[in-house]
Amino acid sequence: MSGGATESARAYGGPEVLSRILSDVRYSTRGQPGESGSPVSSAYPISTPNPAANVQFVKALGRALHRPTVFPLPTFAVKAAFGEMGEHVLLESQRVLPARLLDAGFAFAYPQLDAALARAIAA
Secondary structure, three states: OOOOOEOOOOOEEOOOOHHHHHHHHHHHHHOOOOOOOOOOOOOOOOOOOOOEEHHHHHHHHHHHHOOOOOOOEOHHHHHHHHHHHHHHHHHOOOOOOOHHHHHOOOOOOOOOHHHHHHHHHHO
16 A cells, blocks of 8 residues: 545544454344343444544554555545545545444444554454
């Protein structure tokens, strides 16, 4: 990877590590591992408890991969390469917090970005 954050570097997102997503789904259907919690009765957003702005995410990813993240990804390049989908996925922002999961007592295995990226890269 070379480059840096998108020009809209303040957009929020977070690492969606497959094991965490599966853990969220498991919790929503059976409760926390090792306990007999009742399943939840409605949809819960799957997100990290500590969302990072795009620039924070890219810098953390660069640290984890030991790669520079100097040059921003221009908006026009995203639009040219990926079209409307690229605009929605890479340039728009939603700062979603998992308040209901946290209120229900869900324990995130990797709530901090650096730890989540290190785990994802090591896998």
